[in-house]
Amino acid sequence: MGDLLTVNNVWMMICTAFVFIMHLGFSLLEIGFTRQKNTINILFKNVFIITAGLLLYTIIGFNLMYPGSFIWGVLPDYFVDLFGLSLPENGLTAEYADAGYTYWTDFLFQGMFAATAATIVSGAVAERIKLGAFMIFTIVYVGFIYPIAGSWKWGAGWLDELGFYDFAGSTLVHSVGGWAALIAVYLLGPRIGKFKKDGSLGAIPGHNIPLATAGVFLLWLGWFGFNGGSVLSADPGATSLVLVTTCIAAASGGLSAFLVSLFKYKQYDLSMFLNGILGGLVGITAGADVMSVTDSVVVGFIAGALIVLGVSFIDRLKLDDPVGAIAVHLICGIWGTLAVGIFGDLAGWTQLGHQLIGIVSIGAFCVTSAFIIIYTLKKTVGIRVSKEEEQEGLDIHEHGMDAYPDFRLNQH
Structure with missing residues (x-):
């Protein structure tokens, strides 16, 4: 038992590190696809x-998402545990010993997922949102909305009891972020020059596609932890299958x-090639553990096609x-969640119905929540920078510095 616990726990910690590196991948992807001045x-x-x-x-999300002892209006036991007053030594209880990893490993792995929802929004609203408004949104959405939605399935909530299935978060992570991105983009409006007066599309190319490419490969690497760690053990059969279906779907989505x-x-x-890879990864995330290699090829291929059609x-x-965050995370998140009812071990009309209920309920909750948060910010502190700030770049106006002080060409 001791050796198995150690092996499982080490695998989970390695996967946590992989998920952490995804935040560098998102950062590089976003800056690569946008302009130098931002x-x-x-x-x-x-x-x-x-x-x-x-x-x-740490403060609220973990206990809100896994509400074993959380009661509204009552100080959750986690606050006591946080200060080391009652938690068992090494974070092990009978429940966690049976699960094969410690309380601390579970917390950190899930914590890495939580931040991803806001990162998805960051890319969609790039180059024109007020930094202060975005930070307030992040605090509310990551602090409350993401863990509440997650608790419906992963916290043994009503969607879990219904039979809804989302292995690693096509809906619970990616669509939760994607719905908020959709609402934020709608309320913000397009960047200056994106849509011309005659209705045609204005091209605003990214300033560093090599960095964006590096970001995608880092995200692909991180997904080995995102999906591989969601097995919640180092079981050789389960983890190897998940890594294969994840990787194959990414390749299929890109092509x-x-x-x-x-x-x-x-x-x-x-x-499009790069976003297709990400679309394949998002698409397989809901059912990576219940798909065959053939299933993952098809799921990824459809996700890749949806990227092109979705962006258009x-x-x-x-x-x-x-x-392209909405196409990648929302559209492919919805597709991947539906795919669980169409392909793989759980396929069937009943399961497809459960998947639809999960998509609609979480979508309605996230759209409503995001709209209330962002619309309130729009009517109070404002969410969009001035025309001058947008044209000259947010780096100079909001940060007083330039990312490339010696290379000021192609600023605009």
């Missing part, structure tokens, strides 16, 4: 998300997006998403 601003937001997110999860975009636009579009659809709606 680099510091985007990096600042990503650093704030992980630091504030972990503390928020699909590249081929569909080539057919649609007659160009070898690297940004979002543009037609006159919504400005600089990094």
